[in-house]
Amino acid sequence: MAVWFVFAVPLVIMFFALFMERVETRIRHVAVQETDVEEFLEQARPDEVRALYGHGIGRALELFRLRRLGGRAAKLRGRRTRD
Structure with a gap:
């Protein structure tokens, strides 16, 4: 079970970072x-x-x-x- 966390947590963090980068880019143009x-x-x-x-x-x-x-x-x- 711990092996899934080792692979899942970095992937979740990576996808979250990519999502936030897209949000930041949109906000930067509006701000x-x-x-x-x-x-x-x-x-x-x-x-x-x-x-x-x-x-x-x-x-x-x-x-x-x-x-x-x-x-x-x-x-x-x-x-x-x-x-």
């Missing part, structure tokens, strides 16, 4: 990056801070990114009209 949070805290506007307080970091970062993309889009539009 908020540290650099995003640092940049948000340095450049956030009051409405974005209110979103952080009321709805959490996900919504606050979404507003922050939309503002940054909106500013870039306006700059690109300005360049296009000058050409």
Whole structure:
């Protein structure tokens, strides 16, 4: 009986580790990056801070990114009209 444990325990641990690696990979793509949070805290506007307080970091970062993309889009539009 002990022989089965010698073979089964390492296999169970190996499969668990492989499963957790796949879970970690999926979470890594969904999770908020540290650099995003640092940049948000340095450049956030009051409405974005209110979103952080009321709805959490996900919504606050979404507003922050939309503002940054909106500013870039306006700059690109300005360049296009000058050409």
